[in-house]
Amino acid sequence: MGSDITNQVQAADDTPQSLWERFRDDCHGYMIDQCIQCGTCSGSCPLAGEMDHGPREVFSLIRDGFFDKALSSSTIWLCVSCYACTARCPREIPVTDIIYGLRQMAVKQGLVSGKARMPHLFRAFARQARTGKKISEARVAFFYGLRFPGDVLPNFPLSLKLLKRKRLEL
C-alpha cells in the first residue's frame, strides 16, 4: 500500500510515505486492514447522506491506495463525532478516531481548500481546546468569524442578548 500512496499524496512538509506511516501508526490507521466492508458504519452514520464517501468507502479508498482522496473527502469535515459507527463496528475499529486522525493530517498538510468552512471552525475550536480551559463558544465564534465574518455577524444581536442573560461566556 505504501508505494501506491507515495505516488498520490501531495504533502506540504512530509513525504507521502511518512504521512502514511504517521497515519498508520499514530492514528489507528493500521486497523483499517481489519475492516470487512460490512457497511454498518455508513449505515449508522447520521451524516452519511451528506458525505461524498461514507466511512466504509473512505476506508476502502485508503486500502486501495487513494489516501489523497480520503484526505480531501468531505467526510472528515462532516463527521460530528457521534461515535455511532465506532459503537456498532463488528471489528471494533475506532472509526471516529481514525476519521479524526485524517482530519488532523489534512490540516497539518495543508490539503484543505481555503474556502472550506469546517477546517477553520475546527482550527478555532482546537485553538481553544489547547488552552486547557473551559471552551468558550464566543471565542470559538470570534476566531472563526475572523475568516468568515458573514457567518458570525448575523448572530451578533442574539449573542449580546445571551451575554446579558449570562447564557454565553466569554
Ligand code: SF4
Ligand atoms: S462497520 Fe467496521 S468493519 Fe464494517 S465497514 Fe465499517 S469499519 Fe469496516
Ligand code: SF4
Ligand atoms: S462518528 Fe462521524 S462518521 Fe461515525 S457515525 Fe458519527 S458522524 Fe458518522
